[in-house]
Each structure stands twice: as structure tokens, then as C-alpha cells.
Amino acid sequence: MYKLFLTLRYLRKRRIAYFAIAAVMLCTAMVLIVMSVMGGFLDQLKTKARGLLGDVIIDNRSYSGFPLYDEFIADISAWPEIVKATPVLYTYGLLRFHGTPRTHTVQVVGVRLEDVYQVNAFRGSLYYEKYYPGTTHLGEQQQPLVGFDVAGPAIEWRDQHGALLGSGPRPLLPPAYQTALEKSWSAGIRDDESPASEFATMLKAAGLPPIVGQYEAVPGIGPPLMVGDPQPGLIIGRDIIATRLPDGRYQRYWNIPRGCLVTLTLLPMSSAGTVDTPVKQPLRYVDDSRTGIYEIDSRHVYCDFELLQKLLRMDAAERVDAQTGETIGVVPPRCSQIQVKIAAGHDPRDVARRLKEYYHGMVKDPRFSGMLDLNDMQLIGFIDALTWEESQAHIIAPVEKERQLVTILFAIISLVAAVLVLCILYMIVLQKTRDIGIIKALGGSSAGVALIFIAYGAAVGIVGSALGTIIGYYFVTYINQIQDWLTRMNPAWQVWDRSVYSFDAIPNTVRSADMITVIVAAIIASTLGSLAAAWRAGTMQPVEALRHE
Amino acid sequence: MSDALLVASGLHRTYVMGRSRLHVLRGCSLSVRRGEFLAIMGKSGSGKSTLLHILGALDVPQEGQVLFEDRPVFAPPGKRRLYDTAFDMLSTCERQRIAYRRFAFGFVFQFYHLLPELNVLENVLLTRMVGCSTFTWWRERHQARHDALEILRRVGLHERLRHRPAELSGGERQRVAIARALVHRPKVLLADEPTGNLDAEAGAALLGLLADLHAEGQTIVLVTHDPGVAARADRVLRLEDGRLHSA
Numbered sequence: 005m006y007k008l009f010l011t012l013r014y015l016r017k018r019r020i021a022y023f024a025i026a027a028v029m030l031c032t033a034m035v036l037i038v039m040s041v042m043g044g045f046l047d048q049l050k051t052k053a054r055g056l057l058g059d060v061i062i063d064n065r066s067y068s069g070f071p072l073y074d075e076f077i078a079d080i081s082a083w084p085e086i087v088k089a090t091p092v093l094y095t096y097g098l099l100r101f102h103g104t105p106r107t108h109t110v111q112v113v114g115v116r117l118e119d120v121y122q123v124n125a126f127r128g129s130l131y132y133e134k135y136y137p138g139t140t141h142l143g144e145q146q147q148p149l150v151g152f153d154v155a156g157p158a159i160e161w162r163d164q165h166g167a168l169l170g171s172g173p174r175p176l177l178p179p180a181y182q183t184a185l186e187k188s189w190s191a192g193i194r195d196d197e198s199p200a201s202e203f204a205t206m207l208k209a210a211g212l213p214p215i216v217g218q219y220e221a222v223p224g225i226g227p228p229l230m231v232g233d234p235q236p237g238l239i240i241g242r243d244i245i246a247t248r249l250p251d252g253r254y255q256r257y258w259n260i261p262r263g264c265l266v267t268l269t270l271l272p273m274s275s276a277g278t279v280d281t282p283v284k285q286p287l288r289y290v291d292d293s294r295t296g297i298y299e300i301d302s303r304h305v306y307c308d309f310e311l312l313q314k315l316l317r318m319d320a321a322e323r324v325d326a327q328t329g330e331t332i333g334v335v336p337p338r339c340s341q342i343q344v345k346i347a348a349g350h351d352p353r354d355v356a357r358r359l360k361e362y363y364h365g366m367v368k369d370p371r372f373s374g375m376l377d378l379n380d381m382q383l384i385g386f387i388d389a390l391t392w393e394e395s396q397a398h399i400i401a402p403v404e405k406e407r408q409l410v411t412i413l414f415a416i417i418s419l420v421a422a423v424l425v426l427c428i429l430y431m432i433v434l435q436k437t438r439d440i441g442i443i444k445a446l447g448g449s450s451a452g453v454a455l456i457f458i459a460y461g462a463a464v465g466i467v468g469s470a471l472g473t474i475i476g477y478y479f480v481t482y483i484n485q486i487q488d489w490l491t492r493m494n495p496a497w498q499v500w501d502r503s504v505y506s507f508d509a510i511p512n513t514v515r516s517a518d519m520i521t522v523i524v525a526a527i528i529a530s531t532l533g534s535l536a537a538a539w540r541a542g543t544m545q546p547v548e549a550l551r552h553e
Numbered sequence: 554m555s556d557a558l559l560v561a562s563g564l565h566r567t568y569v570m571g572r573s574r575l576h577v578l579r580g581c582s583l584s585v586r587r588g589e590f591l592a593i594m595g596k597s598g599s600g601k602s603t604l605l606h607i608l609g610a611l612d613v614p615q616e617g618q619v620l621f622e623d624r625p626v627f628a629p630p631g632k633r634r635l636y637d638t639a640f641d642m643l644s645t646c647e648r649q650r651i652a653y654r655r656f657a658f659g660f661v662f663q664f665y666h667l668l669p670e671l672n673v674l675e676n677v678l679l680t681r682m683v684g685c686s687t688f689t690w691w692r693e694r695h696q697a698r699h700d701a702l703e704i705l706r707r708v709g710l711h712e713r714l715r716h717r718p719a720e721l722s723g724g725e726r727q728r729v730a731i732a733r734a735l736v737h738r739p740k741v742l743l744a745d746e747p748t749g750n751l752d753a754e755a756g757a758a759l760l761g762l763l764a765d766l767h768a769e770g771q772t773i774v775l776v777t778h779d780p781g782v783a784a785r786a787d788r789v790l791r792l793e794d795g796r797l798h799s800a
Contacts, residue, residue, distance in 0.1 A: 005690035006682040017670040442666045445611055446733075447655025447683045449648075547603075547612045550666065 006443070007452055011459040014432070021464060024421075024428040024530075028468025029475065031418035032526045036476030038414045039518045041483070042407035044511020049403055052297045052507075053396040055125035058089070058343030060356045061395045062363065064386035067095060067273055069318055069338030071380045072366050077342065080359065085350040090119035091339035093312045095270060099244070099305060101289075102265040108244055110305045112268060114312030114339075117142050123345045130239065132262060132291040135195060135216040136184040140291040142308035144234035147263030147288060148178045150219045151228030162209035175207065175215060178228045189213035199253055220261040236311050237290035238266060243302035245292050252484060252509055254294070263288050268307070272317040283315050296507055313337060323377070336375055338383070352391040360389035418529065421468075425461055425533035433457060433537045433544075440541050441549025454542030461534020462527055469526035473519055483510045557620075558772055559585040559608060559741055564617035566603055577603050578614065579795030585741065585774055590767040592775045592786035599792045601776040602745050608774060609658040609743045610650045622740075626653055655684040659734030663746035665726040667718040667733070674714040677701040677733045697736075704732045708762060724755030731762065735771075742766065744775040748782055760785050 015021055064070045073091045080086045093114030100107045117140075121127040133140040152173035161169040176182055195204075195216045204214030222229050246254040266287050272280040287307060294301055313319045323333040346355050366372060367381050376384070393400065433440070440453055479486070487510060490497040500510045566578040577600035585591050585608075595601045606612035608619060610626050613635050619626040627633055628646035659680075667676045681697040682690060690697075705711045708728040718726055727747060734742055744763070748756035764785055767773055775786060783789045790797045 005685045005687050006679060008687060009679075009682055013670050438666060439668050442668060443679075443683070445609075445654065445660050445662075445666075446680050447651055449651050452683075547606050550611075550662065 006448065007456045007459060010443070010456050011463055014436075014456075014460055015463050015467070018432055020428055020432065021460070024425045024464045025468040025471070027421040027424040028465055028526055028530055029472040031421040032469045032472025032522055033476035033479065034472075035411070035414050035418055035525075036473060036514065036518060036522045037480055037483075039407075039411055039522065040476070040480045040514045041511055042403075042410055043515060043518060044480075044513050045507070046400070046403050046407055047513075048296065048507055048511055049396070049400055050393075052295055053399070054392050055128070056295055056297075056300070057392040057395065058123045059346045059352050060344040060359060060389055060391055062342040062344065062359060062387060062389045063340070063395070064383055064388070066383060066386060067340065068379075068383060069093065069340045070383040070387055071336035071338050071376065072363075072372060072384065073339045073342055074337070075372070076363055076366060080344070080362065085347050085355055087345040087347050088119060088122040089342055089344040090116050090123050091309060092120075092341040092343055093309055093316065093318065094340040095273070095312070095316055097271075097305075098269040099240070100267045100269070101260060102267065104259055109303075110241075110244070110268075111303050112270065112312060113304055113306045114309040115142075115306050116309045117306075120343070123343045126293070129293045129295050130291045131197075131242065131294065132217055135188050135193060136181055137188055139181055139184050140237070140239070142237040142239070142290070142306070142311070144236055145263070145288055145290065146230040146234055147232045147261075147265075148181050148219060149222045149229045149231055150175055150177055150215060151222040152176060152225050154225060154227060159210045159212070161206045164205050164209065166209060169206070173225065174210075174212065175203070176228045177215060177219065178230050182228070185213055185216065197253055199249065199255055218256040218258065218261045220264070232263070232265065232288075233286075235265065235286050235288045236308055238268065238287035239291045239293050239306040240266075240289055241301040241304045242292040242294040243298060244305070245289065256292075260289060262290065265289075268305070270312075270315050272315065280317060285311070285315055296509075298507060309339070313339070333374060335377075336372075336380065353394075356389040356391050356394075360387065363387050363389070415525070418526075421526070422529040422533035425464055425530045426536055429457055429461055429464075429534045429537035430540065432460075433541045436541075437544065437549050440544050441546045441551075444544075444546035445550065450542040450544075453544070454538040457538035457541050458531060458534050461538070462531045464534075465527035465530025468530065469523040472526065473523055476522075477514050477519070480512050480514050483512050556586050557584045558587045558589075558622060559774070560620040560623075561604075561608060562617055562620075564604065564607055564614045564619070566600070566607065566612070566614050577795060578607070578617075580617070581792070581795065581797050582617075583790060583797055585772060588767075588770045588772055589788065590763075590773045590775070590786045592777060592783035592789045593792055593797070594777060594780070594783050594789055595792035597778060600795060601778075601792050604792060604797075605743050605745050605774065605776045609660055609741075610653045611660070621653060621657055626650060652684075656737065657740050659737070659739035659742045661727070661730050661734050661742065661744040661747045663749040665718070665723075665730045665750075667726055667729055669718055672715050672717050673705065673710055673721070673729050674698075674701060676718070676729055677705060677736050680733050680736050701732070701736050704736050705729075708732045722755070723751050724758060727751060727755070727759055728762070731759070735766070740772060742771055742773045744773065746777055747775065748777070748779065756782070 077089045077091065080089060095112050097110055097112045098107060099110045115126075127133060130140055153176045154173050156174055158171045159174045160171045163169055177185060195214070198216070200214070204216070207214040242254055245260045246256045249255055266289055268285045268287055270283050270285070272283060293304070293306065310319070318338040320337045321335045322331045323335045324330065325332045344359065346352060363384060364387065367376065367384050443453055444450070487498065487500055560583075562582045564578045564581040565576070568575045568577060581604055593601050593604060603612060607614050610619070613627060613633060615635065616630055627650065632646065634647065668679065671679065678697055678701050681701070685693065702711060705714065708731055710725060710728055710732065713721065713725070718729070721729065747763070748759055751759060760782060763773060763775070775782070777783055790799060
């Protein structure tokens with residue numbers, strides 16, 4: 005009993021032990037922060053990569069693409085392990101917003117939107133689709149303008165404090181948009197990812213669903229309208245059309261309203277790899293996508309697969325003999341990638357291997373004899389099928405290694421805490437030499453005296469690691485707010501650059517397993533650090549200890 | 554069982570200090586009867602404290618043996634370990650020696666040797682805590698507290714329970730030390746110059762307390778260089794040249 009009693013008393017009364025506790029606390033917090041941020045970074049990388057891809061990705065790593073994708077998809081759709089497969093096209097282009105000097109080089113992704121929704125989590129990344137369900141499509145469409153319900157009753161305009169500002173007709177969107185907005189509003193879907201506009205605040209104060217997002221208004225006071233030439237839709241990465249605020253919300257640029265015209269300039273590429281004359285295509289901005297990966301959100305735009313295929317001249321065409329000029333067949337359409345969703349319970353590696361074998365085998369399929377030329381066969385020969393993890397291994401593996409390395413390095417640095425515990429406890433033992441003699445004179449055994457200091461070290465570890473875990477937990481949880489605050493104080497103090505680290509926010513989740521690991525390691529290190537002091541105390545001769553000056 | 558509670562025979566203790574050897578005890582023998590008040594006198598550095606430490610199983614003689622209630626306190630000379638190790642609880646002999654310190658002897662030192670982090674009550678209770686498991690202590694804590702309060706009342710410190718040693722006078726500290734030595738009802742109270750650090754008045758009060766304890770049957774072995782203090786004892790032995798002589 006005296007061991008526990010004296011351990012707790014020394015812990016409370018020996019202020020020097022606070023330094024040991026502080027060292028353990030800081031080291032625990034440091035390791036926990038590093039493990040959490042690096043682990044969270046890795047998890048985010050996996051989650052986001054997973055969300056944008058299918059379970060299996062079929063690709064030949066060529067912008068020339070590969071043929072027979074529709075036939076392949078039709079064939080594998082009959083396989084029980086295949087849920088859905090969809091072709092995707094990738095190319096580069098130049099995006100220009102009409103009426104602004106803004107231009108962006110972008111990666112253009114051609115998708116069949118309804119199919120992509122079934123293959124990966126792309127739908128969840130769309131902004132307008134969330135608040136206006138069913139209004140985002142990539143077909144031809146006009147621009148919706150906010151108007152007013154001139155025939156209906158006037159509503160009272162109030163500010164956020166409820167003070168009356170005036171009254172006027174109710175703002176309205178064109179019927180399809182207004183209906184969708186009211187549907188999501190009644191389903192309890194609220195926009196907390198954008199700052200509230202004055203317009204939205206007034207509508208809310210009037211008890212009406214606020215108009216979410218950025219829309220152009222009709223000139224004067226008139227009903228809502230759909231205006232402009234019908235043009236195909238384009239989904240744009242959110243970091244192109246909005247700016248991220250320090251609190252993590254996105255402020256859309258006022259001069260890029262939903263439905264505004266943009267022009268995409270593309271370079272078509274033949275199956276032989278030759279570049280053709282650039283083509284321009286006007287489109288309408290219909291939605292924006294936020295995957296959370298900065299490289300994607302700041303560069304990717306998404307248009308209709310068939311449209312992009314046509315613009316890139318990768319659609320079906322007549323095959324002409326170069327020497328005679330005669331039509332000798334049909335050039336099959338091409339895509340850049342096929343994303344496949346597989347049914348639960350199947351091994352993606354095994355499915356990927358079989359899909360690859362099947363695709364390569366299609367070259368010899370009699371159904372396609374005479375359809376493929378040498379280039380087509382080569383493009384199919386380059387096809388590989390990878391699981392999503394394999395396809396992202398070049399990103400995930402280095403981060404995984406980096407996480408291990410950084411954790412080990414910080415754990416080594418944390419040995420400083422163990423050494424500090426050793427030094428401080430050894431010093432306490434020297435200071436308490438006479439006390440040790442007294443305890444032994446009262447009948448305390450050497451092992452008992454040694455245990456006091458081992459328990460002391462463990463107690464330092466327990467208290468230090470508990471405090472460190474609390475600090476680490478809250479630091480990680482509020483790490484983005486801390487960084488934003490530091491950035492506001494001095495922009496040079498921004499440590500998390502989205503363009504460098506891919507994600508727009510620092511990972512802020514602490515895993516229970518990491519907490520337990522760090523706490524246990526800290527307690528073991530502190531206890532080991534106390535062993536030398538405990539040995540010294542245990543082997544101290546009582547008579548010599550009592551005579552100690 | 555003989556009338557002798559504590560018997561020491563042929564005790565030798567030599568300290569090695571660098572290259573020199575200091576032969577402090579050269580065959581000391583004595584016998585302490587139950588209820589006796591024995592004083593051991595000697596000049597400073599004569600080995601009185603060493604003899605007291607050996608009698609109380611705090612130090613180990615190279616030769617000779619101490620019998621407590623006819624049982625040997627130390628292992629036979631060939632198997633005797635002179636220095637404590639961290640593994641003392643693994644040895645039966647060492648365990649027994651520690652048990653004597655816990656239950657048979659109570660020490661009072663010249664410089665009080667109270668733990669500064671503990672208050673008066675806690676210093677006294679510490680003696681009872683040593684040797685108790687947490688479970689045993691939980692069961693016996695009320696009795697231990699009752700005994701400690703009783704003994705503190707006896708030494709006149711029952712109103713200063715929460716005071717720390719630094720807040721007490723020398724005489725009060727020594728009374729706390731006596732309470733600590735007596736709280737587990739030891740068979741022998743071993744006092745090493747208990748008045749050596751006290752003024753005349755506090756010293757006299759302390760000697761009065763020891764005399765009262767002796768009158769109640771407490772066996773006391775006291776070491777002093779002060780003939781006035783020794784005069785209070787039933788019997789006085791003089792330690793000279795490492796040997797004991799009757800005074």
C-alpha cells in the first residue's frame with residue numbers, strides 16, 4: 005500500500021516531475037498528431053480515389069484510347085460478378101468563360117452520367133444535383149434565370165435579425181428547378197457548404213426555401229426564364245468556379261452563374277496518335293464537382309461521353325484506304341478507360357485478371373474480324389485491368405511508406421521523453437535518499453522501494469500520455485481552424501498547401517487504435533525510463549541512506 | 554523462551570573506506586531483557602549507531618549473530634549478504650530480516666527522519682502501511698487510523714495532525730518520530746541519540762515520555778553520549794574500542 009501512496013504523493017508534491025509529465029505529454033501529442041494526420045491523409049487518399057473510380061479500371065494508358073468497349077461492356081454485363089461498367093474518355097482542353105477573361109487548361113472527362121452514378125460516388129460530389137435533384141444532365145439545355153412571382157402575393161423582406169426591410173414579389177426559379185429545390189428543402193437538405201447570401205437570408209426569414217447557388221436574374225421584375233441557345237452541359241471542378249473560404253466553405257464567383265456559357269477547345273487525336281486541328285465547343289456550366297482532391301477539383305471538367313468522343317473524332321467513322329481513297333470498312337469508336345463496379349463478395353484482383361484476359365481475347369473474336377486494324381489491335385494489346393488500389397498504388401504506396409517512416413522518426417525523437425524521465429527520476433532518487441533509508445528502516449523492502457519509482461515512472465507515463473492524447477486529439481480535430489487562424493495572422497504561416505497535398509483540408513480524424521498505441525507506448529517508455537532510478541533506489545543501503553547529507 | 558528478548562553475540566563490523574578499513578565493532582555481545590531500558594554510551598564515532606542498526610536488522614555484521622526471541626535475525630555468516638539488492642524479497646533470510654524491521658523494532662533517530670511530503674498523521678500511518686497489501690490496508694485502515702490517533706494523543710500532537718514536519722519544532726518532530734516508531738507496537742524501541750538535536754527542555758520532556766513508555770513495559774535500547782540521558786536507563790553499557798563494557 006505504501007508504494008501506491010508514496011507514488012501518488014511524490015507525483016503531486018515533486019514539482020520537478022511536472023517536467024517529465026510535460027515531456028511525455030508533448031511527445032504523445034506530437035506522435036498522435038503525426039500519426040493521425042498522416043493516417044488520415046492516407047485514408048482520404050484511398051477513400052477519394054476509391055470514390056472516383058470503379059472497383060476495376062480497364063485502361064491502356066494512351067490518349068488514343070482503345071476500341072470495342074461497347075461490345076466488351078455488353079458481353080461482361082452478363083457476368084454475375086459485374087454490377088455495371090461504363091466507358092470514360094480523357095483528354096486535355098482549354099476552358100474559357102464567356103464574358104470574362106478567365107481561361108483554364110483542364111483535363112476533360114467524357115462520361116455517361118447516369119452510368120457513372122451507378123459505378124462510383126461521383127453523384128455525391130455534385131453541388132447543384134444535391135440541392136436540385138434531377139436537374140443536372142449533360143444534354144443540351146438553356147440557362148435558367150431567377151425571376152419573380154409577379155402574379156402571386158408579395159412577401160416581406162427581413163434581415164437575419166427579423167427586422168423588416170420592405171416587401172416585394174417572391175423570387176422564383178424556372179419550374180423544374182424550383183420544384184426540385186422545394187423537394188430537397190422539404191427533405192431537410194440545407195446548404196451549409198456555401199456562405200449565406202443576403203438573398204438567401206431574406207428568403208429564409210420569409211419562411212421560404214433559399215435559392216441555393218449562383219443564378220443570373222432576369223432583367224427587371226419578371227417571371228423566371230430559360231434563356232439562350234440550347235448547349236450541352238458541362239460539370240466543372242469546384243476550385244475552378246469558386247474560392248475556398250478559411251472556414252472550409254466555398255464562395256462561388258458571382259460572374260459564373262449556373263447555365264452560363266463556356267467554350268472548350270480540344271485537340272482531337274487519331275488512333276495512330278497524330279493530332280488534328282483543334283475544335284471548339286460551346287457548353288453550359290450545369291454543376292460543379294467537389295471530390296476533395298485539389299488536383300481533380302482544380303483541373304477536371306466533365307462532359308457527355310458521346311459528345312467528347314465526337315469532338316475528339318474517336319467515334320465510329322468510315323475506314324478509307326489511304327492509297328485508293330475507297331471506303332474499306334468502319335473504324336470502331338474508342339474510349340480511354342472502362343470503370344467496372346463488381347458485386348460484393350468477389351475478389352477484385354481475380355475479376356480484373358479475367359476481364360483483362362477477356363479483352364485481349366476479343367481481338368481474335370470472329371465477330372470483329374476485319375473490323376480492327378493493326379493500330380486497334382496494338383491499343384487493345386496495351387490494355388491492363390487493375391483494381392482501384394493497384395491503379396492508385398503509385399500514389400498510395402509512397403504515402404504509406406512515408407507515414408511509417410515519419411511515425412518511426414517521431415517515435416525515436418520521443419525517446420527523449422524516456423531519457424528525461426530517467427534523468428528526472430534519478431534526480432528525485434538522489435534527492436530522496438534519506439526518505440528511502442527511512443522507508444527501509446520502517447520495513448520497506450528493496451523491491452518495494454524500487455517499485456515506488458517504477459510506479460512513479462508509469463504514473464508519469466499515464467498522466468503525460470493522457471494529457472498528450474487530449475491535446476493531440478483536440479489539436480487534430482481543430483487543425484484546420486488553427487491553420488486558418490495562423491494563415492490569417494500571416495499568410496506565410498500556411499503549412500498546408502492544397503496544391504501540394506491534394507486535399508483541400510488537413511485530415512482531422514484521430515483513430516482509436518492510434519490513441520491506444522501511443523498511450524501504451526508512452527507508458528512503456530516512461531516505465532522503462534524509470535528502471536535505472538528504481539534500481540538505484542532499490543539497491544541503496546538503508547544505513548548509508550539515513551546518513552546521507 | 555528465555556527472559557532475554559534480544560541477544561547479540563560476537564558482533565564484528567568493518568567498513569572499507571577507500572584503502573583503509575575501519576573495524577568499528579570488535580566482538581560486541583549484549584543481552585536485552587523484556588521490558589528493560591538499556592542505554593549504550595560511547596564517544597562520537599565509537600560505533601554506537603552501528604551497533605543499534607545491527608540490533609535493529611538495519612545493518613548486517615560480518616561476524617556474530619543477533620537473536621530475537623531466540624531466533625536468529627541474520628543468515629549464517631557464510632550465506633550472509635552484507636548489502637541490499639533489488640531482489641531481497643527472493644531470499645528467505647532477507648525477507649525475515651525485513652519482517653523484523655516491520656513488526657519487531659521501532660526506530661527513533663537523532664534527526665527525526667520524517668518524510669517532508671507527509672503530514673504528522675501520514676508519517677505515523679506510513680509504518681502501518683508498510684507491509685500491508687492494498688486490500689489489507691483497505692480493511693484495516695480505520696483501526697490503523699485509530700491507533701495512530703491514540704499514539705499521537707499520547708505524545709501530545711493530536712491537534713497537529715495535518716501539519717507537515719517543516720511546521721513543527723524539533724521536540725514535536727521527535728515526538729512524531731516516537732509515535733511513528735510505536736504505532737505498530739514494536740517489541741523493542743531503538744533510539745539513536747533521540748535528544749541529541751533538542752534543547753534541554755524538549756530533551757527532558759522526551760526522556761519523560763520514554764520513561765513513561767518503559768514504565769508501561771516497553772523494551773527500550775537507547776544510544777547516547779550524554780550521561781544525563783543514560784542515567785534514566787535501567788542499565789548502561791559503554792562502547793569503547795569496538796567492545797562493550799559495563800558502566
